[in-house]
Amino acid sequence: MTEDSEGVSQQSQPSEQSEVFGPIDAGALREIRELFAEMEPLVETASLDDPLDPQMLSVELSDGVGDASTARMDVRWSLTGNYAVHYTDDRDRNFRFDCHPKPDAPRRHFHPPPDAPSRPVEASCITVPEASLVTRAVLQRWRYAHNQDTFEGINDAENPP
Template identity: 45%
Template sequence: MGGTQASESHSLRGAIDRPALIAIRDLITDEEPLASAHLDDVLSPSVLEVELADGLVDAESARLDVQWTTQNDYKYHYTDSLDVNVRWGRHPHDDDFIHVPGLEHYHPPPDASSDPNDVEESCIKQSPEILVTRAVLKLWRTAYQSHSLTPLNASSNPP
């Protein structure tokens, strides 16, 4: 039972917001040449799947899974062919993340750790889905061009 409560306290609030995922998909398709994005289910999506033709540092491919809810909670999860994982999120965490004063947080590489000592405050503070997506794309593109994971949460708001 304890595991269920912890999992619920870290859950996204609200239903998946299909119009938001469509807007995010369209933005990514228009602005990131290395990306192709599609909903897992056109009528009732649970995630926007973004395939990246190249990954960060030495990864040959990558994927970004995006969830956005009607409560403006979100999760952007990057994973690549070298098993590097990173996650930007905005949702309740029951104050488990001791370095995170608000809802916006960042699970750093290489494993998108949920250890309370590892999770950081996110540099992304915007809430509209378009601005958050632009910020994630900018952080990813900066890390991609610098061949480093360091820039992924190293920007001022807005990135």
């Protein structure tokens, strides 16, 4: 067994991350899927990876921020209220709004573009806990970046955005 830079065994890391994140909330993923489809006209598809035991929702967008022509948001939501919303586009730019325990970081944090690094992270402008409110806030911040053609200021908002 080898250890990564945080001293976590690579062999045990996936199960440890799963235990920290918690089991997936399929009902929340379905609710989030409906909100994306209702609220964002650029959603092409919003699909669960497994209809019976979903672990992730993938939302395909027909446009991205700036010069990106397509984008995707992958969403995980746990029964313990942890979540991860990861944006990626065809220009290989990424950001994430997350809520989960992370050493030396706020529970609700933001991984900034263009590469959403593991460290450093920023405190997230989204501090509401409900799946529907987090989804609306993420969509509002994404729509802001899309309309401005830049990621600048994507995490700069009053809560809830």
